Amino acid sequence: MTTTELADLYRAYLACLNARDWGALDRHVHPEVTHNARPLGLAGYRRMLEQDVAAIPDLHFDLRLLICEPPHVAAMLHFDCTPRGELFGMAVNGRRVRFGENVFYEYRDGLILNVHSVIDKAALAAQL
Secondary structure, X not given: OOHHHHHHHHHHHHHHHHHOOHHHHHHXXXXXXXXXXEEOHHHHHHHHHHHHHHHOOOXXXXXXXXXXXXXXXXXXXXXXXXXXXXXXXXXXXXXXXXXXXXXEEEEEOOEEEEEEEEEOHHHHHHHO
């Protein structure tokens, strides 16, 4: 897979997330996907994303930086949203917040197999 093909796959994955097209998630995510070294499988990964959207109805994955070195992707995502209740153990309660996520992916057979995510919780806490 070329760098360009991998970048296109990743952008299509983000479009799937932003469209809430959970039925198409299997076109982007491996059945044995892990998240931060936790084996979730496709069903568990989908549940995690659905829970994120339930907690943050206006969640939008805004890609700010993308680096591809097959089979790996590194991305910097930005969020500008209004979570309900708590987010990462902090009482947000519908306030508008902005924060980032640095996330690293490993692809296998054109699908996301491993995800390693680091959320900028300090930026979130500073706004609260």
